Amino acid sequence: MQQRLTPGPLFDDRGRLDRPGWSTSEIRTYDRAQIAASRLRIKEWDYYCVLSDVLSDDPLSDGTTAGRPAGPYGIALTVADNGYMGLLGVSRLDLAARCEVTADTMIPLPLGRMRMPASADSGDVVVRHGGLRIEYRHVPGGRRLTVDHPGFDGGRGLSGELLLTAPESDRMVIATPFPHAPKAFYYNQKINCLPASGDITVGDRTYRFEPSSAFGVFDWGRGVWTYDNTWYWASASGLHNGVPFGFNIGYGFGDTSAASENMLFHNGVAHKLDRVHFHRPRDTYVDAPWQFTSNDGRFEMTFAPILDRAADVDALVLRSTQHQVFGRFTGFVLLDDGTRLDIENLLGFAEEVRNRW
Numbered sequence: 001m002q003q004r005l006t007p008g009p010l011f012d013d014r015g016r017l018d019r020p021g022w023s024t025s026e027i028r029t030y031d032r033a034q035i036a037a038s039r040l041r042i043k044e045w046d047y048y049c050v051l052s053d054v055l056s057d058d059p060l061s062d063g064t065t066a067g068r069p070a071g072p073y074g075i076a077l078t079v080a081d082n083g084y085m086g087l088l089g090v091s092r093l094d095l096a097a098r099c100e101v102t103a104d105t106m107i108p109l110p111l112g113r114m115r116m117p118a119s120a121d122s123g124d125v126v127v128r129h130g131g132l133r134i135e136y137r138h139v140p141g142g143r144r145l146t147v148d149h150p151g152f153d154g155g156r157g158l159s160g161e162l163l164l165t166a167p168e169s170d171r172m173v174i175a176t177p178f179p180h181a182p183k184a185f186y187y188n189q190k191i192n193c194l195p196a197s198g199d200i201t202v203g204d205r206t207y208r209f210e211p212s213s214a215f216g217v218f219d220w221g222r223g224v225w226t227y228d229n230t231w232y233w234a235s236a237s238g239l240h241n242g243v244p245f246g247f248n249i250g251y252g253f254g255d256t257s258a259a260s261e262n263m264l265f266h267n268g269v270a271h272k273l274d275r276v277h278f279h280r281p282r283d284t285y286v287d288a289p290w291q292f293t294s295n296d297g298r299f300e301m302t303f304a305p306i307l308d309r310a311a312d313v314d315a316l317v318l319r320s321t322q323h324q325v326f327g328r329f330t331g332f333v334l335l336d337d338g339t340r341l342d343i344e345n346l347l348g349f350a351e352e353v354r355n356r357w
Contacts, residue, residue: 044114280352
């Protein structure tokens with residue numbers, strides 16, 4: 001049973017999740033001040049991942065190819081206030097060379113002082129810590145991401161600005177409870193298929209992002225989590241026969257009996273899926289393909305890994321073990337009306353993350 005949300009506040013009068021379910025828009029109102037749990041347990045993050053699916057000889061918009069690094073490539077930015085620990089993350093992804101550089105900066109005990117917006121559609125994120133600056137700003141027609149990290153990659157530095165166009169389109173929204181933890185919840189929005197334009201410079205190399213080949217996904221998360229969770233998430237955005245197409249799939253945390261987060265996006269319209277299962281090869285993340293199957297036969301994919309962005313942060317009581325694997329999806333999906341789309345080499349990622357936090 002996939003339960004659809006109706007408009008209203010996210011919390012009841014006790015500060016607990018009022019109702020679980022899914023939507024294609026921000027239909028429930030989040031108010032941090034109403035949460036029943038301690039500030040130490042509240043987790044709020046905004047994460048962007050932008051991938052450019054180009055080859056080194058693909059022409060730029062001005063018709064030239066000079067200076068373009070070999071592709072595909074990408075960037076990921078994280079701003080998170082997780083109660084007792086904040087995180088600023090910057091990742092440079094070079095899928096052609098199968099390498100990445102990630103720089104994470106920890107901020108002790110932010111406890112809400114990072115002022116994460118209560119909505120995915122309004123409120124800016126502006127964080128400065130030492131020499132690092134990350135900004136997410138709403139501008140007419142989209143979102144502007146700005147990053148300046150002089151110390152990135154041993155002092156090579158990373159800086160630049162991307163504009164993500166925000167077309168009127170559906171998104172994945174889900175409100176999830178946790179069993180046996182009445183104060184815990186997860187309110188999540190994923191916005192796929194955001195065309196990107198701009199430049200990111202790393203050292204003496206500039207990576208150009210153009211809306212014909214570069215697309216972002218925005219992960220907006222607010223919640224109170226239980227201590228030990230493992231989640232699975234996969235996302236991809238691009239073009240299918242010239243039409244925007246993407247998907248969001250995942251599971252592993254909370255009680256998703258009322259709604260899953262599995263959804264297709266085709267030309268701005270969401271198509272709801274039921275259950276999708278990740279079949280990761282045993283004992284490897286990148287040396288063999290992954291398989292994805294669905295209980296309704298509407299999502300069947302093979303995922304060819306390229307690069308594992310792996311991290312294991314161990315701080316005694318706190319630990320995060322992450323494998324975000326970038327690669328290409330090939331298979332087929334069925335839209336709500338039964339239309340079949342055959343997908344070939346769509347760039348995206350699949351991840352397995354265990355957090356004890």
